Amino acid sequence: MAHVKYILRYLTFSLLIWHVVSKIGNIDIPSKLLDCFSDWAKNENIRNIAGENVLHTCMSSFLWKTGKERWSPDFDPNIVKFIAGEVKERNRLIDETSNPKTKTALPSRKPHVRKEYRMLSDEERRRYHQAVKALKNDKRLKPNTYDAIANYHNAKIQLSAHRGPNFLGWHRIYLMTYEDALRKIDPDVTLPYWDCTLDDTMSDPSKSIIFSDHFAGNGDGEVDTGPFKDWTHKAFGKLTRAANNGGELMNYQDVDNILSRNYTSEISVPTAGSLYNIEFHHGKIHTFVGGHLGNLISAAHDPLFYMLHAFIDYIWWRFRNQQEANGIDPSMDYPETDIDGHQANDIMNGFGMYRNIDGYSRNWTRDIYTYEMSPTCSKDQSWSCNSKWLICQHHTGRCVSNGRFSMNRARSKRSNTLMTSTTAELCQIEDIVQDTCFKMNTTIQNTFVLDGIADASKWAYFPIKIINERKQFEKFRAFDVEDGIANQTLDIYDTEKYAELRKYEDHGDMGTYRKCQLSGSGASKIFVDVYGLNYYGFSTDYTIVDERMALSVGYSYLPIRKPTNKPSEAFVAAYDSCGRLCKPYCKVDGTYKRCTATIRINNDTSQHYGKNYAGAFLNTWKFDGDGVPETTDDRVHLVFYCNRKEEWPWQQYNK
Template identity: 30%
Template sequence: MVDTRCLSGVTIWLLTCLLLIISVTGLVEEIPMPKELEECYKFRTQNISITEFVSEDINIFCITQFLYSSTHLRPHHKVANESILYVQELMRQMFGESYNQRSRTRRRHKRQVVAIPDQPRIRQLIPPRRGLQPTSWLGQIPGLGEIPGLGRIPGPGLGRPQLLLPRRAGRRWVRREIRSLSRREWVDFVNRINQLKRTPVGLSNRYDALADAHRMAVPIAHNGPNFLGWHRLIIALLEQALGIAIPYWDCRLDFYMPRPTESIVWTDAFFGPGFGEVRSGPFANWVTPTGTPLIRNIGSAGSLINEDMVANVMSRVDINDVTEPSAGPFTFERIHNAPHVWIDGQMASSETTAYDPVFFVLHAFIDYLWSLFRHRQRLAGINPATAYPDSPDPRQGPGAQMIPFNYRCIYGYSEFLERRVIYARPPRCPFCGGYAQCLQGRCVSIAVPGIARGPGQEISRFTGGQGIAGPVFASPASDAGTASIGTKFQTDFHDSRNNRAKRHVQEVRKQHDLIASKDNSQINIPYQNTFELNGKSSIDLWAFVPVKIIFERPPQLRFKSYPIQNGNVSRTHDMFMPSTDPDTNQRQQALYKYCQVSGSGASKVYVQTDGIDYSGRYKDYAVVDERQAISSSMTYVGVKNPMDGTAEFYMNAYDSCGRVCRPQCLSSKGYKPCSGAFRVTSSFPMMYGLTYDDAIKRNWMNGGVLSTEMNSAEIPVVFICEVQKTWLWS
């Protein structure tokens, strides 16, 4: 006779083992938060109330800091020697020009002979009394004759060999705001950019060679004092390659628009589309070295630079206060991160950002602000060329090498680089030019209504045609994908007009009637995701994890659906409003300003993953109903496919008002608070889908039949988005 006590013991033992298998060897399991990330959260939130600073600002800043400090953990795209040699040759040309300029102080020449860069057999006479030489192909496309939306500019025949003629040595570049340029000047600039893109350098091209230099310098050109000087140098090198000055993009003119995504700069007249793949405009059909097209998702996060950001930086004169690792919220690098995140796509990744030409005109603006700051230093008796900031990172010390250049970091602060250029001031009232208008004492970019409708829905009087045509030389492509991913820019600043967001309580209640009648949100704008992982772009490299969102209605919202009692309409509150919480005012956390409300109540909560031991980011959103006191939704986010090996990643979520959501992880005892860092393996049980469709069916299909209830055992992560009293990370 079998001892029932033994059977009972075996049963308990088997059940315990099964629970351990489920909780420990699950495909998506929690791991400790990386130490650098945890320390950043604690440092940035100490002695600061959650009612004073928006939590998403801190969240995205700390993620960036962690990705910078852990680049050695992830594979990276290799830069070819030919690209490095090309960049170094531009350096020799630029500094050789400086030597020739000093020589002319000792002797004079009637005529100067200048060799065309990388064209040793071609020499061009440039009269010393003239600066930039016009090119015969200005404004034209070989075989077409014009850039659609920019208009035809007369000139000699098409399809001739196109030479980029440098300006006379010693003459200073004059950089102007993009909207201050004539059509002819802007067309000249973008044509020359495209000429670099078409000119081979090894297996790459001249433009991508400069972008590759930025990619390989990410750890030493960011998150420290070398940021300003390194980027000043790379801008100067592009000018050397182009033969003309780079214009700058003062995005303050766009920030103060009611809808910055409708700015004329996001039409074919300037940068091309801001949503999805760039298929028209001057940079149409560009691809990165990994074969992915240019991608943008303007307004999905981040912010453009505004006057308050600039004023806070300019209120200092000590360079240590405005360079990393400053403890203050306003540094050049942090305000620069904001538009990178706002544009998204390649621009959101520090490793791929330079593959979008918008990178250079944005950094020219940051350099303009730095020039203003250096002027203030001189007025205070400080020599900006020698006032190099303190740096805890020896790679960014004043004597460290400025990779990949054979110069020291302090040389980026030299007077030589600054004196090469003159900045023309941006448009000011009443002289705003043809592409901006004077509103309330400041120049604001003109809008093109309809361009913020998303891919396939654009309405722009500047569109038409196929964009830049002709052969665009690209590096060998891997599998077709969407956008390049690496260490991502994160910003302390977020414009909550992005997607759908909310103003402060009083502003929301005062202006709700106007907003509700005209939905200004971007709830209808899709997000073009990115699929590059470890330098290769393919959706097959990704698996998809189901994520549930539980959303608490923010207390300041009002909707125009009123209760009626005894025939009387009560407009003091809407019918969806939950019972009054006496603690609401005490626990009202900081929200982004200038928010817009979706009259329907639909809103987005974004969820993103960043690889810890792989290079890649995925971002998607769930749509929640803000009318309800509590609502829930689902989304599915990409992580590295564990069939290719175990992967670690960090997952976070935030709503469009800047509230960071709390992660809860599935365990043997249900959901519990967790770090947000995970490991995904190919072990049992399977908590993900190899395809997006597979991930959805695992949640909702039972035996091939649609189920009435979701399989919660397949949802490893839940984010709770609620009004919080304390910092999430405390």
């Protein structure tokens, strides 16, 4: 009998151990995602590219391609009939101008002209904002016409809108659908484009006038200023942004690189290199703005989406004008591809009245709309940018955006409420922000959207540990003093001074964002993204590390879908404020080993994660009466090591 009791106790103990181990575990990276990572690793040197840009590109592609497997917003089926309302007129124009000998626009209808957002007159901008807001209140479609059109940018039905040569033509027609809806409200309104190269020159583009009451509203947190303040969506919650916490804007060189090519295959997926890939560059802008715009499924719910894509269409318009000047017919320059849904003669997803190649027709920008060139100015100061919202840099001949508070206005009530630090206030007010303000004066507001419900109580939290290794070539103003004189060759923390530390260092120099600069204080953020794999949900958080030290440690507490009757699966990735990816390590048999950072969490909340932030926090801290609290990694399953080693985090899992 005693023997039986022993066996039962052993089995019970074994089951408990198995249960604890099964709470959070490692799973394989989904094959479609791994294929994308592998392709980039084969074709790009990590020394030359910010890894976070690749991360976002692959994750966006994977989530779009597998969108049918997760929740996405419902769309009103009447939108098909709504779209068809304008097709008859468009087809008439196409039929009448299909003769290749026709070289001029029809006299019966002049194309409307799209301008850069800051080049609109005050009255034009007011009417545009009014039309967008009216579309949000319009009930011709459910739940309203704006949301119905935004919901149509949906992975479940628009499979070929991304990651292939149809990206350009599909979004051209989608923009016209949006613009047509606006013009039914106000026939004099035309969609403007947001030329973000005008903002990129600023030290901190998130302080651009674009993110102000006059234009699109604030870029940090819930949008509570400007024409779109307090916008909500039934499934996505209140309109939210998180500007300059990842990604980067396009700059003049990016545009010049694209315009240096001759054929569409040289600027489109899958054949374009990263320097010339227009879809890749557009994805970085989505990431830069963040919030709803940072996720493709929710992106169109931010009105900036349409102005961003109008800018991409503007660049394509310029590219096609050059093609015509060089004797290339852009309407026939549809790249050959074997990507499903992207072949030239495929029916266009969501726009069944067109084939993909119809999106490349010359008629759109000849008879429907055209563009006014983005503003420039003169090096010899003979003319300015012709906008009160822009400043001419005469030494470059480039126009640059004004900052939010450069119009000699008092700081807004909102800034008075949210900003208490003198440094933070200066960062807000400065036209060209000092580097010490980079990414340190705001936190991140997550949307907490989970399968169409925006509610933080639906999430569980798990702790991760981040170890940051000091990067090469960085120097801080904290020097040794010898005979009363500071030796400014190396700072006192630099491991180059200490052989006993150097032997433990990794070596390498990974690619970064263009605007990778030290804060000067030593404080730096390491960002962590969590992507739901078997649910719809995304979050970004960060921990602060001391970039002066040889090694610095921090913890973060990340949301994941609270498991119920089925486990939650997610992909986790970390990167520093310069876009360098960190390597993941998972606890296996009590030891941290390299892993995929693709995890599964079961529904028992007693180990490794908590029902809320407090539960996750207490998994990493021990409190012992009046003693000093101590950290513990007993329940920390995942560690990210942000070192110098020139290696893609998923490199060892490549096929």
